[in-house]
Amino acid sequence: MRFDLVDLQLFIAVADQRSITRGAERSHLALASASARIKGLEDALGVALLKRGRRGVELTAAGESLLDHARLVIHQIDAMRGDLAGFASGVRASVHFLVNTSGLSEHLPKALAGFLREHRDVAIDIEERESTDIAAAITAGAADLGFAAEHALPDHIERFVFSEDHLTLVTSRRGPFAGRRQIDFQEAGSCDFVGLTSATALQMHISKHAARLGMRPHYRARLRDFDAICQMVAADVGIALVPISAARRCAKLMPLAMVRLRDAWANRKLVICARSFKTLPRPAKMLVEHLRAEAV
Numbered sequence: 001m002r003f004d005l006v007d008l009q010l011f012i013a014v015a016d017q018r019s020i021t022r023g024a025e026r027s028h029l030a031l032a033s034a035s036a037r038i039k040g041l042e043d044a045l046g047v048a049l050l051k052r053g054r055r056g057v058e059l060t061a062a063g064e065s066l067l068d069h070a071r072l073v074i075h076q077i078d079a080m081r082g083d084l085a086g087f088a089s090g091v092r093a094s095v096h097f098l099v100n101t102s103g104l105s106e107h108l109p110k111a112l113a114g115f116l117r118e119h120r121d122v123a124i125d126i127e128e129r130e131s132t133d134i135a136a137a138i139t140a141g142a143a144d145l146g147f148a149a150e151h152a153l154p155d156h157i158e159r160f161v162f163s164e165d166h167l168t169l170v171t172s173r174r175g176p177f178a179g180r181r182q183i184d185f186q187e188a189g190s191c192d193f194v195g196l197t198s199a200t201a202l203q204m205h206i207s208k209h210a211a212r213l214g215m216r217p218h219y220r221a222r223l224r225d226f227d228a229i230c231q232m233v234a235a236d237v238g239i240a241l242v243p244i245s246a247a248r249r250c251a252k253l254m255p256l257a258m259v260r261l262r263d264a265w266a267n268r269k270l271v272i273c274a275r276s277f278k279t280l281p282r283p284a285k286m287l288v289e290h291l292r293a294e295a296v
Contacts, residue, residue: 005077007037008070011049014038015067018056041066072141079144079281093283094123096143098134100270101202103147105226106245107163107270111294115287122283130201138275144284149205150269159273163296167206167266168247169259172236178257185241185263189215192238194229197222206241209265230254241266 006027014023014034024034042049049063059067079096099108104126112124129137131152138146138157153159169188171177176191189210195217196203203222210217220238223229229240230250242250247258272291274280280288 003073004037005074007041008073010034010037011041011066012070012074014050014057015059015063018058020050020052020057068140075141075143093121093281094125095145095281095284095287096125096127097145097147097287098127098129098137098143099147100131100134100149101128101196101200102165102243102245102268103162103270104128106243107165108147111291114294115290118290119283119286122286124287128201130204133201134273138273141275144274144280145287146273148271148273150271151265153271153273157273157275158277159271160292161269161295162272162291163270165268165270166244167241167261167268168244169239169261170230170233170242170247170250170256171239171259172234173255173257174236175233175239175257177239177259180259182260182262185209185261185266186213186215188239189213189217191217192220193217194221194223194232194238194240195219196229197224200224202243209263226250230256 006029010023010027010029013026014020017023017026020034020038021031024031027034029037038050045062045066047062048060049066050057051060079094112126116122116124127143129146131148134143134146134148135153135157137143139154147162150159150161169177169183169185177183177188195206198204198207221232223232226242226246227250229242230246231254232238233240234250234254234256241261244258247256250256251258272288272295274284274288277285277288
């Protein structure tokens, strides 16, 4: 049984769009050609892959299985193309690594810099995502590795703990909670906040839990890094939630007070994860070995 890569890419597009018409457009194929290719796939496999209806198509159980394998195949093909193209530019391999906000800004830079110094023929393609999105991408085979909060991962994803993190409330030393040791997030609902830009993974995490508590925090300012946020807090613009590693670093340089959040969702184990560590490409396995040695 032979599979055409164009057929697999078309099938992924149709599944994503839930429409043969839109899948054909995304794959730059005529509708008649796309329909014939999908029919050819079903005939070759001897099973129905799609349920066709008035509002589009839905995947059958066989279709879901094919989609899972097709994503893996296309990801491996893309990785192969990237690795081979790297020979021409002097970089011989790359690793696609999805990382949440805390990992990108606080936990990984030093470890990744050490790896890149030791392995000058490997590049790391780092992309910031929210932990639940990282879990979905790893499950779908759309990335080699992830760095995410463990609570967001399903059981079938392999992982090891890299570090632990606790979201901490920071306030100026003149702020409303400066004398407190602990607090429930909901108690701070009426305060002015300083936060990350709304598109960042950590800010989306905070916003989700605020919504579950019925809170709509008022943000006086949104910035792109924890140091800038803490400078605003020290100037008494508002309070903020930041990882404890960032809070401790900034508190050494700024007039800040730290207050521990009692909320369970604020306490996070941060893990390196993969669909299967054994089946990773060699450059990704090398990075995993390095990160295991650097884990807390």
